[in-house]
Amino acid sequence: xxxAPFAYVRPGTIEDTVAELGRDGAKVLAGGQSLVPxxxxxxxRPSTLVDxxxxxxxxELSRENGSxxxxxxxxxxxxxxxDKALAVPLLGxxxxxxxxREIRSRGTVCGSLAHADPSAELPAxxxxxxxxxxxxxxxxSREVAAADFFTGAMSTVIEPDxxxxxxxxxxxxxGEGFGFGEFARRHGDFALAGVVARVRTNGDTPEARITxxxxxxxxxxxxxxxxxxxxxxxxxSAPAEPNLRRALAERxxxxxxxxxxxxxxxxxxxxxxxxxxRGLLSREVSRAYFKSTASASEASPS
Amino acid sequence: MTLPQSSPRAEGDQTVDVRMTVxxxxxxxxxxxxxxxxxALRDHLGLTGTHVGCEHGxxxxxxxxxxxxxxxACLLFAIQLDGADIVTVEGLGRQDDLHPLQESFGxxxxxxxxxxxxxxxxxxxxxxxxxxxxxxxxLPAELSGVLCRCTGYRxxxxxxxxxxxxxxxxxxxxxxxxxRTMVGRTPAGGSGTGAGTSNVEAEAEAEPGxxxxxxxxxxxxxxxxIDVTSELSSSPDEVARVFGDVRLLARCLPGxxxxxxxxxxxxxxxxxxxxxxxxxSFNGIAHILEQSAERIAVDAQGRDTGGGGAQARIVMSAERxxxxxxxxxxxxxxxxxxxxxxxxxxxxxxxxxxFEDFARAVDRAAAGDDPVAGSRPASAVALVGSALxxxxxxxxxxxxxxxxxx
Numbered sequence: 001x002x003x004a005p006f007a008y009v010r011p012g013t014i015e016d017t018v019a020e021l022g023r024d025g026a027k028v029l030a031g032g033q034s035l036v037p038x039x040x041x042x043x044x045r046p047s048t049l050v051d052x053x054x055x056x057x058x059x060e061l062s063r064e065n066g067s068x069x070x071x072x073x074x075x076x077x078x079x080x081x082x083d084k085a086l087a088v089p090l091l092g093x094x095x096x097x098x099x100x101r102e103i104r105s106r107g108t109v110c111g112s113l114a115h116a117d118p119s120a121e122l123p124a125x126x127x128x129x130x131x132x133x134x135x136x137x138x139x140x141s142r143e144v145a146a147a148d149f150f151t152g153a154m155s156t157v158i159e160p161d162x163x164x165x166x167x168x169x170x171x172x173x174x175g176e177g178f179g180f181g182e183f184a185r186r187h188g189d190f191a192l193a194g195v196v197a198r199v200r201t202n203g204d205t206p207e208a209r210i211t212x213x214x215x216x217x218x219x220x221x222x223x224x225x226x227x228x229x230x231x232x233x234x235x236x237s238a239p240a241e242p243n244l245r246r247a248l249a250e251r252x253x254x255x256x257x258x259x260x261x262x263x264x265x266x267x268x269x270x271x272x273x274x275x276x277x278r279g280l281l282s283r284e285v286s287r288a289y290f291k292s293t294a295s296a297s298e299a300s301p302s
Numbered sequence: 303m304t305l306p307q308s309s310p311r312a313e314g315d316q317t318v319d320v321r322m323t324v325x326x327x328x329x330x331x332x333x334x335x336x337x338x339x340x341x342a343l344r345d346h347l348g349l350t351g352t353h354v355g356c357e358h359g360x361x362x363x364x365x366x367x368x369x370x371x372x373x374x375a376c377l378l379f380a381i382q383l384d385g386a387d388i389v390t391v392e393g394l395g396r397q398d399d400l401h402p403l404q405e406s407f408g409x410x411x412x413x414x415x416x417x418x419x420x421x422x423x424x425x426x427x428x429x430x431x432x433x434x435x436x437x438x439x440x441l442p443a444e445l446s447g448v449l450c451r452c453t454g455y456r457x458x459x460x461x462x463x464x465x466x467x468x469x470x471x472x473x474x475x476x477x478x479x480x481x482r483t484m485v486g487r488t489p490a491g492g493s494g495t496g497a498g499t500s501n502v503e504a505e506a507e508a509e510p511g512x513x514x515x516x517x518x519x520x521x522x523x524x525x526x527x528i529d530v531t532s533e534l535s536s537s538p539d540e541v542a543r544v545f546g547d548v549r550l551l552a553r554c555l556p557g558x559x560x561x562x563x564x565x566x567x568x569x570x571x572x573x574x575x576x577x578x579x580x581x582x583s584f585n586g587i588a589h590i591l592e593q594s595a596e597r598i599a600v601d602a603q604g605r606d607t608g609g610g611g612a613q614a615r616i617v618m619s620a621e622r623x624x625x626x627x628x629x630x631x632x633x634x635x636x637x638x639x640x641x642x643x644x645x646x647x648x649x650x651x652x653x654x655x656x657f658e659d660f661a662r663a664v665d666r667a668a669a670g671d672d673p674v675a676g677s678r679p680a681s682a683v684a685l686v687g688s689a690l691x692x693x694x695x696x697x698x699x700x701x702x703x704x705x706x707x708x
Contacts, residue, residue: 005334008335101428105373
């Protein structure tokens with residue numbers, strides 16, 4: 001369980017970093033919490049690790065133009081502690097579920113996105129929120145929306161010579177509410193299934209979307225506005241929470257069948273995962289709905 | 303947290319100097335990039351309290367503090383941590399002054415085989431530092447980053463809950479950081495970081511015949527403090543003759559062997575120690591700080607081939623007594639690694655006994671007999687004797703003249 005030998009370089013600037021990434025077999029090392037196990041088990045043997053932790057710009061965490069910008073070396077735990085993260089409530093809900101404290105101490109937000117594990121929390125959060133990834137290479141810079149970013153299990157549109165320099169999470173607007181839930185065998189394990197929910201209740205017609213993870217080769221986003229509206233039609237716009245949850249659960253089967261396309265594994269069958277999605281969807285969309293109505297009434301006190 | 307400095311490309315077979323602070327000690331290690339922090343701590347610094355289980359980030363045995371936050375030492379390459387501040391379980395408390403967490407784990411029997419204990423201690427230290435108000439009900443989830451294969455979780459949770467209750471304003475800082483005994487690898491002449499962190503073998507290779515400027519002893523409590531007075535039948539003048547002849551003095555320490563006279567009162571030596579089935583083999587250096595007819599002071603440090611380290615200051619003095627000479631020996635001994643896992647009292651008893659044997663050997667030597675006859679096997683003290691051996695003769699001549707004049 002020792003990594004094979006590799007060359008190592010720790011550039012001090014983004015320019016030097018992307019120059020190093022232009023070499024064959026180079027791989028970015030940020031927090032290393034996903035990469036180092038791969039190296040230890042020799043599932044991957046990059047010839048060079050480009051440690052990006054000495055680049056000051058990559059450690060920046062800021063709020064501007066309605067987004068929280070999280071640099072490539074910002075640790076998950078660092079973001080958890082930073083008040084700026086409060087502007088993106090989903091981060092506060094999701095971050096505690098990532099691995100364990102000891103992992104979050106070193107693991108980075110961007111690293112989790114770039115690694116793109118199908119069961120990971122942050123790719124689902126980024127998908128649900130339409131986060132923007134900023135990629136840099138010696139060839140230039142480009143921005144990619146989350147919907148176009150994840151291409152499959154541990155696969156993204158990042159080219160070998162590109163660096164994910166930062167991710168932009170949109171700040172929550174009034175009338176938005178969020179939910180996050182996952183189910184794992186043990187705390188800190190990758191989830192068997194998880195649901196990220198965002199509900200908007202600004203206008204007359206509430207909107208709801210969920211992003212499910214652990215159920216396919218990448219997180220899958222689905223619009224569940226019809227299900228929410230239909231459920232609210234049954235239970236009224238200010239229902240008791242158990243009633244809304246039950247009404248949503250009754251309407252969740254089709255969505256669950258649609259999003260779960262894993263064949264199942266030793267830990268859980270596809271049918272069990274669909275059942276989990278049904279339960280998580282009803283619970284988290286319901287929670288998100290109540291938060292969004294509270295947020296909407298705060299924003300426009302009558 | 304400060305960012306590391308940029309660092310040029312190093313090929314896979316190349317070693318790079320990595321500087322970090324470990325338990326308050328600045329250290330430098332020359333490592334290939336692929337060496338993990340856990341391996342660096344264990345194999346290069348002898349800090350084997352950091353255990354290694356799965357080596358891919360699952361089990362949590364190797365949990366240490368990196369810049370104040372708990373992290374898995376097996377998921378970090380040491381080379382990434384240039385300039386970082388590391389605290390291991392060895393830094394948490396002292397044998398005679400345990401950290402409240404260690405004390406509580408003991409009281410609640412929060413350890414069974416003990417393998418996961420360092421991981422749990424460092425993880426719970428991190429937890430209670432950052433969340434002193436943590437609920438007992440949340441402890442199982444919060445401590446889930448470390449696995450206990452004995453499944454003794456209830457006692458572990460009880461132990462942590464107790465400390466949390468008692469320290470809602472924050473738990474005490476690690477109690478054993480600062481200038482502590484540590485033997486690591488430093489580049490040639492690494493006196494800048496203090497000899498307490500330098501590896502004598504590495505220095506010997508890098509600087510043949512050379513020696514560091516000084517041996518820096520830890521400032522904390524020694525692992526063993528020895529204070530022994532033995533009555534010798536020889537006269538002070540006879541004892542002074544032994545004090546002045548370092549080769550003879552060294553022979554009073556069985557198992558010790560002088561290998562080099564490094565000049566300027568520095569020596570390199572070896573010592574083999576046998577205690578029942580226990581076999582230790584030390585390589586070390588010593589520096590004679592003071593030598594007169596009635597007093598010798600020595601600083602010494604050595605590294606056991608099995609990964610332990612020892613440092614000591616030993617002062618021996620002789621004065622006239624009714625029976626002949628009272629030989630007074632005082633020693634502060636600092637141990638790390640596997641030898642430190644001997645109980646304090648056992649190590650202390652063995653060391654005391656060795657001084658008594660040493661005193662008898664000095665008595666025999668002072669009387670003109672062979673000091674080795676009838677002696678016991680060597681102890682850790684022998685290391686110092688090895689350094690005393692082979693003292694330059696002109697030094698003895700100076701002492702002899704001095705005695706003659708007085």
